[in-house]
Amino acid sequence: MDARGEELRGRLAALGFDDVRFAAAEPLAGEGLPGWLAGGLHADLHWMERTAAKRLDPGLVLEGARSLILLGVSYWSDAPATGAATWARYALNEDYHDTLKPALVAAGRVLEEIYGVGAEDYRYYTDTGPVLERSWAARAGVGFVGKNAMLISRRHGNWLLLAALLTRVELAPDAPVRRRIGGSPVGLLCGKCTRCIDACPTAALPRPGVVDARRCISYQTIENKGVIPRELRAGIGSRIFGCDACLEVCPWNRFAREGRRLLLVARSELAELTLSELLAMTPARFAEVFRRTPVKRLKLAGLLRNACIVAGNSGDRALLPALVRLAAHELPLVRVHAVWAVGRLGGGGQLAAARAAESDPAVREEYAALGPA
Ligand code: B12
Ligand code: SF4
Numbered sequence: 001m002d003a004r005g006e007e008l009r010g011r012l013a014a015l016g017f018d019d020v021r022f023a024a025a026e027p028l029a030g031e032g033l034p035g036w037l038a039g040g041l042h043a044d045l046h047w048m049e050r051t052a053a054k055r056l057d058p059g060l061v062l063e064g065a066r067s068l069i070l071l072g073v074s075y076w077s078d079a080p081a082t083g084a085a086t087w088a089r090y091a092l093n094e095d096y097h098d099t100l101k102p103a104l105v106a107a108g109r110v111l112e113e114i115y116g117v118g119a120e121d122y123r124y125y126t127d128t129g130p131v132l133e134r135s136w137a138a139r140a141g142v143g144f145v146g147k148n149a150m151l152i153s154r155r156h157g158n159w160l161l162l163a164a165l166l167t168r169v170e171l172a173p174d175a176p177v178r179r180r181i182g183g184s185p186v187g188l189l190c191g192k193c194t195r196c197i198d199a200c201p202t203a204a205l206p207r208p209g210v211v212d213a214r215r216c217i218s219y220q221t222i223e224n225k226g227v228i229p230r231e232l233r234a235g236i237g238s239r240i241f242g243c244d245a246c247l248e249v250c251p252w253n254r255f256a257r258e259g260r261r262l263l264l265v266a267r268s269e270l271a272e273l274t275l276s277e278l279l280a281m282t283p284a285r286f287a288e289v290f291r292r293t294p295v296k297r298l299k300l301a302g303l304l305r306n307a308c309i310v311a312g313n314s315g316d317r318a319l320l321p322a323l324v325r326l327a328a329h330e331l332p333l334v335r336v337h338a339v340w341a342v343g344r345l346g347g348g349g350q351l352a353a354a355r356a357a358e359s360d361p362a363v364r365e366e367y368a369a370l371g372p373a
């Protein structure tokens with residue numbers, strides 16, 4: 001038993017992390033990343049290509065790195081994620097990149113104190129660093145990689161955010177959930193279950209553990225800044241920001257309990273917004289409602305784009321006047337999706353004036369897809 005390692009674990013848990021485990025910083029074997037990039041499955045996330053080598057070798061991120069500290073933050077909550085629109089559960093909290101940061105800073109200080117090292121001896125990241133967080137978390141035994149590609153914890157199910165500290169300190173590594181000799185570690189505790197693959201509304205899981213970001217609703221509604229491909233819009237259903245479909249169906253969630261949530265600030269009221277409210281958002285109201293949430297990164301145009309798709313899928317013709325108004329919005333990005341939504345609700349005839357006035361090629365293409373005027 002490594003007394004300093006256990007002291008570190010205890011003090012990091014006291015900072016609010018729900019799981020704290022260690023891994024040796026030996027380079028990863030590849031973990032499907034080169035093939036994923038070569039196949040173009042990362043869509044336009046080009047920064048993933050630029051940082052691929054670093055993601056597999058922590059020594060390229062922090063010279064002399066010997067260990068990784070993997071930190072999990074449970075975000076399960078019983079609060080509904082669906083009202084008129086469905087939100088990714090993590091988005092019903094203030095942006096975790098911001099709310100975890102003070103605890104990561106404090107974690108670094110704890111490491112300095114216990115091991116007598118300096119700030120140059122470690123780096124911390126959550127999400128945005130060049131670290132393959134799920135693979136490292138699997139190596140450290142935080143959980144296993146499911147067929148939905150998620151790092152699934154036996155205690156917290158799919159509802160665990162990850163963070164990592166790379167350090168020059170040598171820590172005794174924790175064991176993975178179970179060792180598999182040879183082959184891929186994907187689906188280690190899945191058995192014959194394929195619920196997540198079957199539940200994906202846009203067939204974005206072509207193989208177990210592999211997400212095709214181009215088809216993934218999470219990518220399309222959060223990362224894509226442009227037009228969402230027409231053939232994916234119906235599958236988006238009521239999902240306005242992100243997607244939890246392959247997480248929600250996983251039987252491992254039955255072990256998830258409401259976490260301590262010490263590093264999260266709930267914003268569950270977002271799920272109560274009606275589609276009429278969303279379609280009528282002004283820049284000032286957007287800034288006020290989505291302040292400090294991950295949705296603010298989407299900007300108003302992205303939210304209106306997504307709201308148009310959800311409205312088009314809602315079957316609610318009472319939303320037609322709001323959508324017809326958005327078909328004359330100043331931004332072509334919003335007009336494209338408003339035209340689609342009006343057409344889907346059977347209101348194409350109400351667009352004659354806007355159609356005649358339209359000059360943007362992308363919006364004109366959308367009108368052409370509606371059929372003759
Ligand atoms: C890019 C990215 C995305 C992209 C691409 C998703 C993807 N699967 O790669 C998009 C925008 C689609 C996305 C969506 C989501 N994301 Co995301 N995303 C990332 C990010 C920044 C990088 C992921 C990455 O490197 N992908 C490349 C692929 C190759 O790696 P991977 O899936 O991470 O790793 C898998 C493979 O290596 C595979 N594997 C291992 N060994 C082998 C061997 C072989 C032979 C093969 C084939 C595969 C294989 O298993 C690994 C684990 O799944 C990470 C943060 C980070 N820095 O790691 C967050 C992260 C993965 N995302 C996260 C979350 C929460 C989500 C969403 C749930 C958000 C939402 N509700 O909308 C969805 C879930 C979609 C899904 N089913 O994966 C969490 C996941 C937490 C967890 N418990 O797993 C992370 C870790 C962020 C965080 N810090 O918490 N995401
Ligand atoms: S997040 Fe949604 S769209 Fe993406 S793979 Fe999972 S179920 Fe499919």
Ligand code: SF4
Pocket residue numbers: 146147148149187189190192193194195196197249250251252
């Ligand atoms: S839904 Fe089934 S197949 Fe998918 S990750 Fe969970 S246990 Fe594995």
